[in-house]
Amino acid sequence: DAGVIQSPRHEVTEMGQEVTLRCKPISGHDYLFWYRQTMMRGLELLIYFNNNVPIDDSGMPEDRFSAKMPNASFSTLKIQPSEPRDSAVYFCASSRGTANEKLFFGSGTQLSVL
Amino acid sequence: AQSVTQPDIHITVSEGASLELRCNYSYGATPYLFWYVQSPGQGLQLLLKYFSGDTLVQGIKGFEAEFKRSQSSFNLRKPSVHWSDAAEYFCAVGSNNAGNMLTFGGGTRLMVKP
Numbered sequence: 001d002a003g004v005i006q007s008p009r010h011e012v013t014e015m016g017q018e019v020t021l022r023c024k025p026i027s028g029h030d031y032l033f034w035y036r037q038t039m040m041r042g043l044e045l046l047i048y049f050n051n052n053v054p055i056d057d058s059g060m061p062e063d064r065f066s067a068k069m070p071n072a073s074f075s076t077l078k079i080q081p082s083e084p085r086d087s088a089v090y091f092c093a094s095s096r097g098t099a100n101e102k103l104f105f106g107s108g109t110q111l112s113v114l
Numbered sequence: 115a116q117s118v119t120q121p122d123i124h125i126t127v128s129e130g131a132s133l134e135l136r137c138n139y140s141y142g143a144t145p146y147l148f149w150y151v152q153s154p155g156q157g158l159q160l161l162l163k164y165f166s167g168d169t170l171v172q173g174i175k176g177f178e179a180e181f182k183r184s185q186s187s188f189n190l191r192k193p194s195v196h197w198s199d200a201a202e203y204f205c206a207v208g209s210n211n212a213g214n215m216l217t218f219g220g221g222t223r224l225m226v227k228p
Contacts, residue, residue, distance in 0.1 A: 004157070043158075043204065043218040056215065091157055102148070103216065105157030 006092050006106035014114050018080040021109045023092030024073055029104070030097040034067055034077050037089045037108070049075065050097075082113045116141040116207050118219035126225040127195050135190040135222050137179075137205030147188040148206040148216065149179055158204060164188065175199070200226045 005024040013019055025032045033048040047057040052069045060067070064083070069075040079086055089110050093103040117140045127133055139145055146165050150158040162173025169181040179190045188205060205219040 042220040045215060045217075048215065093157070102160040102163060103150075103158070105159070107155070107157050 004092055004094050004104050004106035006090075006109050008109060009107065010110045010112075012112045012114065013082055015083055016081045017113075018078065019082045019086075019111060019113075021077040021090050021092075021111070023075045023077070023106060025075070025092070025094030026104055027073065028096070029094035031095045032069060032075050033093040033095075033103065034075070035091040035093065037091060038087075043091075046077070079111075082111075084113045087111055087113050116145065116209065116217045118205050118207050118217055120203075120205055120219035120222050122222045123220070124223045124225065126227060128227045129197050130194050133190075133192045133195045133199070133224070135203050135205075135224070137188045137190065137219060138186050139188060139205070139207045140186065141207055141209060143209060146208040147179075147181060148208070149173065149177070149188075149190050150204045150206060150218075151175075152202045152204065152221075154201070161190070161203075195224075195226055197226045197228065200224055 007022045031050055034046040035043050036046055037043045044059055046059045047067045048055055049069045065079055067077045089108045091105050091108045093105045095101045095103045119138045121136050148163045149161040151161050152158045161177050162171050162179055164171045164181045172178050177192050179188055181188050202221045202223045204221045206216040208216040
């Protein structure tokens with residue numbers, strides 16, 4: 001298995017632009033997570049899905065952020081409009097259905113908003 | 115609510131020396147505890163996990179961790195550090211009650227001196 005695949009690896013955009021981050025989880029995994037990592041706040045859970053359904057989006061910072069999972073093999077995290085404070089590394093992770101299963105992380109998307 | 119504290123933001127050790135990274139958690143019931151490692155530019159990789167049973171857990175790359183309920187701690191250890199161990203280490207806590215949601219500590223950055 002190729003693991004969790006995220007694209008793009010790097011994204012540089014200007015303030016106000018729309019940004020879409022993509023994630024392909026490991027086949028057969030029921031859970032998908034979006035995390036954001038910054039120096040100031042560390043690793044924060046933004047949202048997670050179970051069987052393509054959003055379960056908890058309490059970590060999504062504000063309405064500018066939205067996430068979808070149209071099928072079991074694809075998810076997007078969209079920021080519209082983007083702001084410089086959104087600059088961070090965004091990780092997608094997936095796991096099987098139980099709480100004690102490990103998370104498999106993608107390599108992340110480094111987002112820079114100028 | 116569950117929380118994790120990693121008191122040491124940075125640690126520097128000499129190659130060949132022993133290592134202990136501290137982790138304290140807060141959770142009412144028996145937690146699931148994890149240590150993840152993040153190499154530069156990469157996602158997180160699971161080192162080891164604890165759910166129940168033997169409180170001394172062995173992981174990959176020669177790491178081990180000990181669960182001490184009385185101290186609410188899950189410290190990571192390695193008897194002899196290698197230069198390739200330089201990375202950031204994250205402790206995390208989860209539970210069945212929280213689905214597959216993990217709460218991560220702030221991380222400890224390990225530097226290894228030759």
